[in-house]
Amino acid sequence: KQEVTQIPAALSVPEGENLVLNCSFTDSAIYNLQWFRQDPGKGLTSLLLIQSSQREQTSGRLNASLDKSSGRSTLYIAASQPGDSATYLCAVKDGGATNKLIFGTGTLLAVQP
Amino acid sequence: GAVVSQHPSRVICKSGTSVKIECRSLDFQATTMFWYRQFPKQSLMLMATSNEGSKATYEQGVEKDKFLINHASLTLSTLTVTSAHPEDSSFYICSASKGGGLYNEQFFGPGTRLTVL
Numbered sequence: 001k002q003e004v005t006q007i008p009a010a011l012s013v014p015e016g017e018n019l020v021l022n023c024s025f026t027d028s029a030i031y032n033l034q035w036f037r038q039d040p041g042k043g044l045t046s047l048l049l050i051q052s053s054q055r056e057q058t059s060g061r062l063n064a065s066l067d068k069s070s071g072r073s074t075l076y077i078a079a080s081q082p083g084d085s086a087t088y089l090c091a092v093k094d095g096g097a098t099n100k101l102i103f104g105t106g107t108l109l110a111v112q113p
Numbered sequence: 114g115a116v117v118s119q120h121p122s123r124v125i126c127k128s129g130t131s132v133k134i135e136c137r138s139l140d141f142q143a144t145t146m147f148w149y150r151q152f153p154k155q156s157l158m159l160m161a162t163s164n165e166g167s168k169a170t171y172e173q174g175v176e177k178d179k180f181l182i183n184h185a186s187l188t189l190s191t192l193t194v195t196s197a198h199p200e201d202s203s204f205y206i207c208s209a210s211k212g213g214g215l216y217n218e219q220f221f222g223p224g225t226r227l228t229v230l
Contacts, residue, residue: 041226042223043206043224049218101147103158
């Protein structure tokens with residue numbers, strides 16, 4: 001059974017710092033991995049999607065990497081801003097004949113001004 | 114774009130009543146729609162997967178008679194929480210996929226906050 005874990009559970013950094021969020025998954029047979037952002041009481045905003053054949057994806061200050069064989073992904077945020085404060089979730093699309101997304105436990109990020 | 118809406122965004126009801134939540138794909142046809150629930154400070158848990166015109170597939174532990182899902186068209190899926198109780202209070206989020214392919218992305222709605230008194 002696929003399990004997705006995110007470390008750390010919470011992170012507080014001063015504005016301007018670069019930071020890395022970690023996501024690990026137990027079964028490497030995935031189709032893709034996606035990073036989301038969730039603001040309090042809101043839905044999900046998709047940040048980056050990496051297909052299983054890809055190593056990384058970039059969007060603005062965000063860079064996500066995927067190492068499928070080791071079951072790891074990282075989300076790198078450059079020059080953090082207070083507006084980046086949110087919960088960040090990673091999710092893997094599990095292998096097999098389903099279309100399921102398995103979500104991680106999330107990292108609560110606070111960027112202090 | 115790929116926009117998914119949910120209605121209502123927030124609902125408060127009395128224990129024992131039924132509540133219907135709508136999920137719509139606004140600018141694409143969604144072959145498959147998914148329903149998740151999220152408890153405070155927890156991650157999303159998949160409740161069920163629905164394909165247009167067929168019965169929903171429920172995850173283990175989710176009561177299908179309690180959470181009725183209808184996917185009557187390619188742009189609309191509904192989740193009805195029947196005889197709601199306080200323990201059903203949660204944040205319900207739907208997502209929609211443009212196709213049935215395994216590489217297809219899911220697009221998420223803004224969520225519905227259900228509070229059962």
